[in-house]
Amino acid sequence: MRVNALAVFTVLYLLVLYAPIVLLPMFAFNAGTVIAFPLQGFTLEWFAALLNTPALHEATLNSLIIAILTAVFSTILGLFAARAATRYGFPGKAGIVGFIMLPLVLPEVIVAISLLIVLMQLGLTSGTWSIIAGHTLICTPFAIAILQGSFSNMDKSLEEAAIDLGETPWSTFRLITLPLVSPGIIASLLICFTISLDEFIIAFFLSGNEPTLPVYLWGQLRFPARLPVVMALGTILVLLSVALLIVAETFRRRGLKRVGLKDTGGFL
Amino acid sequence: MSQTSTRTPIVTLTGVQKYYGDYHALRGITANIGQGEFFSLLGPSGCGKTTLLRAIAGFEDISEGQILLDGKDMEGVAPNRRPTNMVFQSYAIFPHMSVAENVGFGLRKSSMSVAEKRAVVGQALEMVGLGKFGARAAHALSGGQRQRVALARALILKPKVLLLDEPLSALDKKMREVMQVELIKLQREVGITFILVTHDQEEALVMSDRIAVMFEGEIAQLDDPETLYRRPKSRRVAEFIGMMNFLPARVLGEAGGRVGVEVQGLGPAELEAAQCPSGATPGAAEIGVRPESLTLLYDGQTAEGGREASGTVREVVYYGDMTYYDILLDGTPAPVRVSMRNMPGRRVLEFGARARLAWDPRAMVLFG
Numbered sequence: 197m198r199v200n201a202l203a204v205f206t207v208l209y210l211l212v213l214y215a216p217i218v219l220l221p222m223f224a225f226n227a228g229t230v231i232a233f234p235l236q237g238f239t240l241e242w243f244a245a246l247l248n249t250p251a252l253h254e255a256t257l258n259s260l261i262i263a264i265l266t267a268v269f270s271t272i273l274g275l276f277a278a279r280a281a282t283r284y285g286f287p288g289k290a291g292i293v294g295f296i297m298l299p300l301v302l303p304e305v306i307v308a309i310s311l312l313i314v315l316m317q318l319g320l321t322s323g324t325w326s327i328i329a330g331h332t333l334i335c336t337p338f339a340i341a342i343l344q345g346s347f348s349n350m351d352k353s354l355e356e357a358a359i360d361l362g363e364t365p366w367s368t369f370r371l372i373t374l375p376l377v378s379p380g381i382i383a384s385l386l387i388c389f390t391i392s393l394d395e396f397i398i399a400f401f402l403s404g405n406e407p408t409l410p411v412y413l414w415g416q417l418r419f420p421a422r423l424p425v426v427m428a429l430g431t432i433l434v435l436l437s438v439a440l441l442i443v444a445e446t447f448r449r450r451g452l453k454r455v456g457l458k459d460t461g462g463f464l
Numbered sequence: 465m466s467q468t469s470t471r472t473p474i475v476t477l478t479g480v481q482k483y484y485g486d487y488h489a490l491r492g493i494t495a496n497i498g499q500g501e502f503f504s505l506l507g508p509s510g511c512g513k514t515t516l517l518r519a520i521a522g523f524e525d526i527s528e529g530q531i532l533l534d535g536k537d538m539e540g541v542a543p544n545r546r547p548t549n550m551v552f553q554s555y556a557i558f559p560h561m562s563v564a565e566n567v568g569f570g571l572r573k574s575s576m577s578v579a580e581k582r583a584v585v586g587q588a589l590e591m592v593g594l595g596k597f598g599a600r601a602a603h604a605l606s607g608g609q610r611q612r613v614a615l616a617r618a619l620i621l622k623p624k625v626l627l628l629d630e631p632l633s634a635l636d637k638k639m640r641e642v643m644q645v646e647l648i649k650l651q652r653e654v655g656i657t658f659i660l661v662t663h664d665q666e667e668a669l670v671m672s673d674r675i676a677v678m679f680e681g682e683i684a685q686l687d688d689p690e691t692l693y694r695r696p697k698s699r700r701v702a703e704f705i706g707m708m709n710f711l712p713a714r715v716l717g718e719a720g721g722r723v724g725v726e727v728q729g730l731g732p733a734e735l736e737a738a739q740c741p742s743g744a745t746p747g748a749a750e751i752g753v754r755p756e757s758l759t760l761l762y763d764g765q766t767a768e769g770g771r772e773a774s775g776t777v778r779e780v781v782y783y784g785d786m787t788y789y790d791i792l793l794d795g796t797p798a799p800v801r802v803s804m805r806n807m808p809g810r811r812v813l814e815f816g817a818r819a820r821l822a823w824d825p826r827a828m829v830l831f832g
Contacts, residue, residue: 357556361570362544
C-alpha cells in the first residue's frame with residue numbers, strides 16, 4: 197500500500213514536471229493559430245516561419261556569441277579560482293571565496309540594475325559586451341563549484357611528482373593538471389553556456405537594441421499570432437538542451453573511466 | 465658506522481629550522497647522509513619527518529640552516545632542478561597515462577632518441593619486475609604494482625638521492641614485507657642513496673643502514689638499527705622502538721667504570737658506562753630491559769650467577785612462533801613483559817601460574 201502511494205506520487209510528480217514541455221511540440225506541429233485543444237492537424241508551417249524571421253536569426257546569433265564567450269570566460273576564471281581555493285592557503289581565503297560565490301544567490305535583478313547603473317555612469321552603451329560581463333559574473337560561481345570538485349578529486353602529489361621529474365610549473369599544468377580536470381572544464385563550459393543561453397533578466401536590462409533569444413521570445417509573446425512560432429522555437433531549444441546534456445554526461449563518464457575513478461553521481 | 469657515517473656525505477643538513485607561522489616544525493636538524501646509504505627518518509606523525517623530506521626535495525622552503533646536496537647549497541634551487549627524485553605516499557601515478565608513459569615521464573626533456581628512451585623505460589620496468597606491463601593503463605594496477613611503477617619512474621633519472629615518503633603504508637602486511645625486501649635489494653643494486661620516511665619502527669629497523677628517530681622536529685637519536693634497539697638514548701626512543709620494560713631502580717654508585725644499580729624485583733646489577741646514555745647520578749632511576757632479554761626458567765633450569773627472579777603469570781598471549789607473558793614479579797607494582805620463542809620442551813604457561821625468570825645485566829639500559 198505504502199509502495200503504491202509512493203509510485204502514484206512519483207508518476208504525478210513526473211507528469212507535472214514534463215506535461216507542459218510535452219505541450220510544446222504538440223502545438224508546434226498544430227495547424228491552428230490558437231493554442232487550445234482540440235488539435236487542428238499537422239503542419240510544418242511554424243518551423244518554416246522560423247527560417248523567414250531575420251530578427252530571430254540575429255537574436256539567436258547574439259545569444260550564441262554571448263553564451264560561448266561567457267562559457268569561456270567563466271571557465272577560465274573558474275579554473276584559476278578553483279585551483280587557488282583547493283591548492284593554496286592564504287589570508288582571508290574563506291571570505292574571498294565566499295564573495296566570489298555570492299552571485300550564486302544574489303538576485304539577478306540586483307546584478308542587472310547595478311551593472312546598468314555602472315555602464316550609464318561610465319557613459320558606455322549597453323549591448324552584447326555588457327551582457328557577457330553580467331553573465332560571466334553569475335556563471336563564474338557555477339564554474340568554480342564544478343571545477344573545485346575536479347581539483348579536489350585530483351591528488352596534489354601528481355603535480356608535485358611532475359615537477360619532481362623535471363617539469364616546470366607551467367608544463368606540469370599543461371601535461372598533468374589540464375588533462376585531469378578536463379572533464380570538469382567541459383562540464384563547466386556546457387553548464388555556463390546553458391545558463392547564459394536562457395538567462396533573461398540581465399539580458400533584458402542590458403541588451404539595448406541587440407536582443408538575445410529569450411528577450412526576443414518575450415517580445416513575441418505580445419503577438420498571439422506568433423505563439424505557434426514560439427512553440428516551434430521552444431521545441432528546437434528543448435531538443436538542443438537534451439542533446440547538450442547527453443554530450444556533457446558522455447564526456448564526464450569517459451573522463452572518469454579514463455582515470456579509473458568510481459562514478460559518484462553526475463547529471464544522468 | 466653508527467652515529468657518524470664513514471661514507472662520503474651526499475646530503476648534509478646543518479641547523480635546519482622550519483616555521484609554519486608560530487609552529488616550529490623543524491628545530492635545528494643536523495645530519496650527514498652518506499653516498500649509497502639507506503637512511504630512514506622515523507617518528508610518530510607530526511614529528512617533522514615528512515617536512516624534512518620535502519625540504520630536501522625542495523617542496524618546502526626552510527626558515528634557517530643549510531641543505532647541501534652533493535656539496536651544493538640547495539637554497540633557492542627549485543625541486544625540478546635538484547638531483548633528487550621522490551616516491552610519494554600516494555605513489556602519484558599519472559592516471560591518464562600508460563605504465564610506460566609514467567615511467568618515461570622524466571625523460572621528456574632528455575636528448576635521447578625515441579628508441580633509446582624506449583630501451584631505458586624497458587630496463588626500468590624490468591628492474592622492478594614489470595617488464596610486460598608497459599602498455600597497461602596506470603589505473604588498472606594493484607597497489608604493489610603502482611608502488612613499483614613509482615619506483616621505476618623516480619629512478620629513471622638516476623637521481624643522487626631517492627626520497628621515499630611512507631612508500632609502503634598503503635600496502636597490506638604481506639605485500640609490505642615483500643616490498644621491504646625488494647627495496648633493500650633494489651637499493652643495493654642501483655647504489656643510490658635512499659632516504660625513507662616511515663612511522664613503522666619495524667620497517668625502519670629492517671631496511672635501514674642508519675635511522676634518525678625524530679620527535680617534535682628534533683632528531684632524538686641517530687644510529688644504526690642495532691645500536692638504536694640495544695642502546696636507546698632516552699626512554700622515549702626506547703618506547704618508540706620495539707617493546708621495553710621499565711623497572712624502578714636505584715643507582716648506588718660508580719666504581720672502576722662500572723655502575724652499580726639495585727633493580728626492583730630483580731636485584732643488584734653492574735652496568736657499563738655505555739649502558740647509561742644519560743649518565744648515572746646516584747639515586748632513583750629506571751632500568752630498561754627488552755622482553756626477549758628476560759628468559760623463563762623451566763623445571764630444573766637455573767640462571768647464570770643466580771640472577772633469577774620469580775613472580776606470577778598475569779597474561780598469556782600466544783602468537784604461534786612466540787608467546788608473550790606479563791609476569792608480576794614478587795614485590796613489584798607492575799608486571800614485566802617476557803617473550804619466549806616456542807620450542808620443544810618449552811610449554812606455554814597458564815594464567816596464574818608461578819614462574820621463574822633469568823635476567824642478564826648486559827641487556828639493560830639505565831635511564832636517569
